[in-house]
Amino acid sequence: xxxxxxxxxxxxxxxxxxxxxxxxxxxxxxxxxxxxxxxxxxxxxxxxxxxxxxxxxxxxxxxxxxxxxxxxxxxxxxxxxxxxxxxxxxxxxxxxxxxxxxxxxxxxxxxxxxxxxxxxxxxxxxxxxxxxxxxxxxxxxxxxxxxxxxxxxxxxxxxxxxxxxxxxxxxxxxxxxxxxxxxxxxxxxxxxxxxxxxxxxxxxxxxxxxxxxxxxxxxxxxxxxxxxxxxxxxxxxxxxxxxxxxxxxxxxxxxxxxxxxxxxxxxxxxxxxxxxxxxxxxxxxxxxxxxxxxxxxxxxxxx
Amino acid sequence: xxxxxxxxxxxxxxxxxxxxxxxxxxxxxxxxxxxxxxxxxxxxxxxxxxxxxxxxxxxxxxxxxxxxxxxxxxxxxxxxxxxxxxxxxxxxxxxxxxxxxxxxxxxxxxxxxxxxxxxxxxxxxxxxxxxxxxxxxxxxxxxxxxxxxxxxxxxxxxxxxxxxxxxxxxxxxxxxxxxxxxxxxxxxxxxxxxxxxxxxxxxxxxxxxxxxxxxxxxxxxxxxxxxxxxxxxxxxxxxxxxxxxxxxxxxx
Numbered sequence: 126x127x128x129x130x131x132x133x134x135x136x137x138x139x140x141x142x143x144x145x146x147x148x149x150x151x152x153x154x155x156x157x158x159x160x161x162x163x164x165x166x167x168x169x170x171x172x173x174x175x176x177x178x179x180x181x182x183x184x185x186x187x188x189x190x191x192x193x194x195x196x197x198x199x200x201x202x203x204x205x206x207x208x209x210x211x212x213x214x215x216x217x218x219x220x221x222x223x224x225x226x227x228x229x230x231x232x233x234x235x236x237x238x239x240x241x242x243x244x245x246x247x248x249x250x251x252x253x254x255x256x257x258x259x260x261x262x263x264x265x266x267x268x269x270x271x272x273x274x275x276x277x278x279x280x281x282x283x284x285x286x287x288x289x290x291x292x293x294x295x296x297x298x299x300x301x302x303x304x305x306x307x308x309x310x311x312x313x314x315x316x317x318x319x320x321x322x323x324x325x326x327x328x329x330x331x332x333x334x335x336x337x338x339x340x341x342x343x344x345x346x347x348x349x350x351x352x353x354x355x356x357x358x359x360x361x362x363x364x365x366x367x368x369x370x371x372x373x374x375x376x377x378x379x380x381x382x383x384x385x386x387x388x389x390x391x392x393x394x395x396x397x398x399x400x401x402x403x404x405x406x407x408x409x410x411x412x413x414x415x416x417x418x419x420x421x422x423x424x425x426x427x428x
Numbered sequence: 429x430x431x432x433x434x435x436x437x438x439x440x441x442x443x444x445x446x447x448x449x450x451x452x453x454x455x456x457x458x459x460x461x462x463x464x465x466x467x468x469x470x471x472x473x474x475x476x477x478x479x480x481x482x483x484x485x486x487x488x489x490x491x492x493x494x495x496x497x498x499x500x501x502x503x504x505x506x507x508x509x510x511x512x513x514x515x516x517x518x519x520x521x522x523x524x525x526x527x528x529x530x531x532x533x534x535x536x537x538x539x540x541x542x543x544x545x546x547x548x549x550x551x552x553x554x555x556x557x558x559x560x561x562x563x564x565x566x567x568x569x570x571x572x573x574x575x576x577x578x579x580x581x582x583x584x585x586x587x588x589x590x591x592x593x594x595x596x597x598x599x600x601x602x603x604x605x606x607x608x609x610x611x612x613x614x615x616x617x618x619x620x621x622x623x624x625x626x627x628x629x630x631x632x633x634x635x636x637x638x639x640x641x642x643x644x645x646x647x648x649x650x651x652x653x654x655x656x657x658x659x660x661x662x663x664x665x666x667x668x669x670x671x672x673x674x675x676x677x678x679x680x
Contacts, residue, residue, distance in 0.1 A: 150646035154668070157430050157644070170648070178663045185639040185649040187477050187503065192641060199648045199663055331639075341476045393641045394476055396433060396519065 127410030128417050129403065131165070131385045133362045134285045134310035136247045138165030138220045138385055141375070141406070141418055142399050145366050145389030146171050146224035146249065146289070147196065151210040152217060158396050163403065166220035168313075168387060169206065171251050173225070174232045176202035186322045186331040191341020191368070191390060193320050195334035198226055203236050207243050215244060222287070226251040230264075230277040237282035248284045250275070250309075253291030253316035265291045268303040275307035287311040287364065292347065293319050298355040305359045313364035313387060314355065315348045341390040344368035349381045356382025356423050370398065372405025379418060380425040431522055431644065434458050435515040439492060446567040447499040448541070449508045450484075451516075456491030458520045464548030465525030465610075465635060465672045468493065469643035471517035472503045478519060479503045480640055480667070482545035482612075484571075493520065496544035496570060522643050523671045525549075526610050526633055531556060535606035535630075536580075537597055537621050539613025540568065545635050545671075546612055547571055555579040560600040562617070566591035598624060606630060610672075615680065622675040632675035638666040645669075653679040 129140035143166035144152070150170050152161050161167065179199025186193040201209070206223070214221050223245045227233040233250060240248060252265030252274055264274040275288055288304040290297055292315035301312045317338025322331045330336070348367025355363055365383025369375055370391040378386055391398040406418075415421060436453035444450045458468070462483055469478040485494040499505045510516055526549045528534055534553050536546040538561045550557045551574070562585040563569050569591055575582045583600040584592030593600055597613075598620045605628070611621040612635035625632035640650035645668025654664040654677050661679055664670070 148642070148647055150648070154642070154644040154646040158432065179648060179651060181653070182651040183639045184651055185477070185641050185647075187475060190476070192476050194641065194647070194649060196648050196651075199651070390476060390641075393478065393643075393647065394471065396642075396644075 127407050127415060129165070129406065131418050133247075133364060133385050134287070136220060136285050140165035140403055141379070141385045142402060143168055143222065143364065143385060143387045144392070144399075145387040146251065148389035148392050151206070152214055155392070155396060156217065159400060160218070162218035163399050164219055165385065166222055167214065168222040168224045168249050169210070170200050171198050171224045171226045172200050172203050172206050172236065173198055173227060174203055174235055176200065176205065181333045183331060183333055186337065188320060188322060188339060188341070190343025191339055192393070193322060193332055193337030193339050194317070195332045195337035197334065203239050207239065211243055211245065220246045222247045222249045224249040224251050224289070230274055233274060233278045234281040237278050237284070241283040245284060247287055248282055249287045249289050249313055250278055251289050251316075253289050262291055265300070266294050268299055271300050271303040272307040275304050275309050279308035285310045287313050289316055290314040291316050292351060292367070297351045298358045301355045301359050305361050309361060311362045311364060312355070312359065313366060315344070315351055315367045318344065318347070340368070342368045342370045345370075345374055345377070349377055352378060352383050353381040353425065369402075370394070372402045372409060375402050375406055376409055376421065379421040380423070382423040384419070384422050429457070429461055431461070431520060432457060433517065433519045436493070436518050438510050438512050438514050438516060441510065441512055444496065445570045448568070448570055449497060451495045451510065452492050453495070453516055453518065454491060455493045455518060455520070458518060459486050459488050459491045459493050462486045462493060462521035463525035464552065465545055466521040466523050467545070467671055468495065468518050468520035469522060470507060472506050475503055475506070477503070477641055478643060479507060480637065480643060481507070482635070482671070483521060483548065484544040485548045485551060498541040519643055523667055524669070526672050528553065528608065528610065530554075532607040533558070535560070535601060535604050535609045537601065537609060537611040537613070537617070538562070539597060539617040540564065542613030542617075542635070543571055546610060547574060549610060550575060550580050551578040553580070555581070557581065558601070558604050558606060559583065560585070560597045562586065562597035562613070563591070564588070596620070608632070611635070619680045622678070622680070625675055633672050634675045634678060635671045636666050636673060636678070637671065640667050643667050655679060
């Protein structure tokens, strides 16, 4: 039987599927469908130092091959997460990643300090939220910005540190290199692409924030390309995400260079997607004599 | 089980008004758990997002759910193409329904495609229910026979006077002194109903809609501004905290 275990910067996941931040809350709602251990890991809703109300509605719009969102980091704050959500999550038999976002380097560092003393497994630093003016993306779109913020947080963070990268940049692999050189243990990529939809009757953007983050199946080829380009440059592991909807997509992302995977938008289309993707991956491995998933990471043979 | 996904066979399909379709699907597991006022999140082939559709009626004995919806865009248009025998992929029942005592005098107020979510509860109230519904014109009138068959005191208004009272539903309720009010429809109507309820000191629940993604409270997409116990505002969510809210909690 195929072994779905993967290890990202020393953090073990019993299967490679991690619920992507912002699509899964803190897990409770999806626990109605299946034990959360159907997933290898959960990346929490993006947490900030203080609670945030988020953006006004509408926050959601359909788009060809996906959707836009501009939730605006609505969350109850890091202390609430640690006290109210983490203890429950810890009982679900799944690896826990705390996704953090902030206005200032001090915010990120303060959150990292608070999380040092908890039993989360990993921190995912969100410097790529496109939906709030001060949600970290100001650090995430230049190499110098990424290097500075990563270095600062690294100095305060005792947990394995993963940096989530924005695709809204000229060369994402350079950004990944900057994160690596500043001490990141892993990168996750890609966050949403900034997009927009307009209601042709009211002549207003559908989303109140005007723009939103585009996610869903249409992102897959872009994400696969970016993961592949980055895989050739960095030594730290890459957690691949962006449009993964089927087990075939998952295999593609691994072949491009991902060590583990995140899935998000597909959960809205089919809440049972993690179960189906895991089954498909297992069958693929068995059929192809793949014993561990790490054999697939970066195993694509480019022309 | 609170909610789940089920593949549900379409048992009946009818077009009942302008762009408006009436479906009954076989969904024993979901019908068993459903309450009037809750909604379903229905998969649209080829689309990323499911479409939230209110549950119009629940038949627990026969294990069916009924949906009456209007074509609003490409998604609902595609839903209207499902034929008898096709299977709909339905996530339900979602959210909180209406809290009602079927033996009390309940007033149901609906506007347009906001009428269907009221039907299940009104049917259970039967002759104890006064139902005031408004439509654009006579081509958009829906569920008239159903409310009458249930024994409800039905009052209809149309914007252009082509059927029933020429004017607003709020005109139809001035003589009614119910124990509780339930409303669903356009925001302006809901605001007027909320003010009416407040002025007469009648408890009132209103059902809201918003663009949503997950439907279960995980993605926080369908935000609605609400008042908490202390009158402070906060962002709640239509899918999980609603779609039915105490009227006084909603910020208009």
